Amino acid sequence: MSRKCEVTGKGPISGGSISHAHNNTKRRFLPNLQKKKIWVKELNRFVTVKLSTSALRTIAKNGTGQLAKLVRDKKIKVK
Numbered sequence: 357m358s359r360k361c362e363v364t365g366k367g368p369i370s371g372g373s374i375s376h377a378h379n380n381t382k383r384r385f386l387p388n389l390q391k392k393k394i395w396v397k398e399l400n401r402f403v404t405v406k407l408s409t410s411a412l413r414t415i416a417k418n419g420t421g422q423l424a425k426l427v428r429d430k431k432i433k434v435k
Contacts, residue, residue, distance in 0.1 A: 358378040359386055362432050363415070364425065398424035403434055 360367040366387045374381040379387075388409045393402050398421060405423070415423060426432045 359389060360406075361387060361389060361411050362405050363407045363411040364428065366408045366411070394418045394420060394423065396424050396427065399427060401434075403427055403432065405432060 358367070368384045368386050370382060370384055373381045373420070375381075388407055390409060390412060391404065391406050392412065393404045395401075395413065396403050403423060427434055
């Protein structure tokens with residue numbers, strides 16, 4: 357499985373690490389992904405998704421309607 361949020365599409369980005377001596381090296385910034393089982397009222401079932409914490413906060417605020425739409429469009433696999 358890739359390190360990508362299934363709801364927002366957030367993935368790793370690259371950047372530079374700078375040491376105390378100002379040596380620059382490339383590094384990856386990984387998203388804060390969590391695997392959660394969420395009850396989707398529209399589908400009347402649990403859905404396990406891998407999502408970022410910002411997406412989890414958005415779902416908590418706005419509801420599971422967007423998640424149900426992604427499952428119906430088969431963008432998220434349901435086991």
